[in-house]
Amino acid sequence: MVTAATSYSIAVRSYGTHSTVDTHDFSQLVLPLAGELSMDIAGRQAIVDRSIAAYVEAGCRHDQVSDSDNRSLILDLHPRDLDTRTADRLASRPFLSLTPEANNLIDYMGAQLATERMASHKLQLWVPLLVDALLGDEPQLPSRLASLLAAVEADLSRPWTVENMAEKVGVSASRLHAIFQETLGKSPRVWLTDMRLERVCRLLTSTDLPIAELAFRMGYADQSALTRAMRKATGLTPAAYRRQARVRD
Incomplete structure (x- = not known):
């Protein structure tokens, strides 16, 4: 599950044909809005598009390139943001199939960021819903609260x-x-x-x-x-x- 005290940050980014090999001390979710990326995560490769998202574990070497127009939501997750079990489950499957529910959540956040700066309380309520959708879990309490507020x-x-x-x-x-x-x-x-x-x-x-x-x-x-x-x-x-x-x- 997602923990109560969080430090999420989110942005919309595009990538080009130049290699962007990187590592960092926080994990990331790469959530495609449009186009596609060729990603390598610790030697595992896949095309990230509207059907596939990516999870990059903290400290993991990764690279992403694209020769076409693309936009993705990049969600930074710091160690205290996820409990150990959820982080381990995401790390075990760095490329995640996107359900219609997950894509709807991604589109919603993309639209929010296009028109306004994202309020932290909305982001904190959105992330548990997203994680549940990515892992195919029954909604947990934080997600049910987010659904109520919506x-x-x-x-x-x-x-x-x-x-x-x-x-x-x-x-x-x-x-x-x-x-x-x-x-x-x-x-x-x-x-x-x-x-x-x-x-x-x-x-x-x-x-x-x-x-x-x-x-x-x-x-x-x-x-x-x-x-x-x-x-x-x-x-x-x-x-x-x-x-x-x-x-x-």
């Missing part, structure tokens, strides 16, 4: 409670509260409020949707409930926030 963000109008979120993950409400505190440093309710208000603020700035409509879309009982939440969080009403944002623009 589901909530996709349907903020739903009347989410701690109890039904916990049921979706398959744990008790008290256990979910502890997991949120350990992983995100906040309770499920606070996280949900933050997500809703973040989306509201974005839509206030980028659209002309009526405030009552925004309240409905974000799961508030009415416009007054949204106004109270906004004033508490920002000191401004939704209408004042929208005016201030447009003056800045």
Whole structure:
């Protein structure tokens, strides 16, 4: 499994026809977005493309070349990022078949990096899902939490409670509260409020949707409930926030 304390870094890179033989004290996942690479990992060779990813163990000599356009996500994993069993399983099969699920996760991260700097909490939730998909495992708890957060963000109008979120993950409400505190440093309710208000603020700035409509879309009982939440969080009403944002623009 992926450990709780992580130090991931990720980037999109392309490689050319010149040999790039390298070793480093961290491991890497090479996750193709487009094109193909010819890779040599400690004498084992394969073409890395949309059907094959590569895992380079820390300290392992490797090389990659390509004579065509290519782009790959390069995920750096430091020793504390993976437990020993997971690291050993990846090292034993440096070239990994990509399932549709894994490719969807790779495409998602590629799209995120193309439009914005990746928030560390999103990366920490994405990596366990990816590792599960690469190894063909049943989703572990970190992955199930990531799936929950994605589901909530996709349907903020739903009347989410701690109890039904916990049921979706398959744990008790008290256990979910502890997991949120350990992983995100906040309770499920606070996280949900933050997500809703973040989306509201974005839509206030980028659209002309009526405030009552925004309240409905974000799961508030009415416009007054949204106004109270906004004033508490920002000191401004939704209408004042929208005016201030447009003056800045």
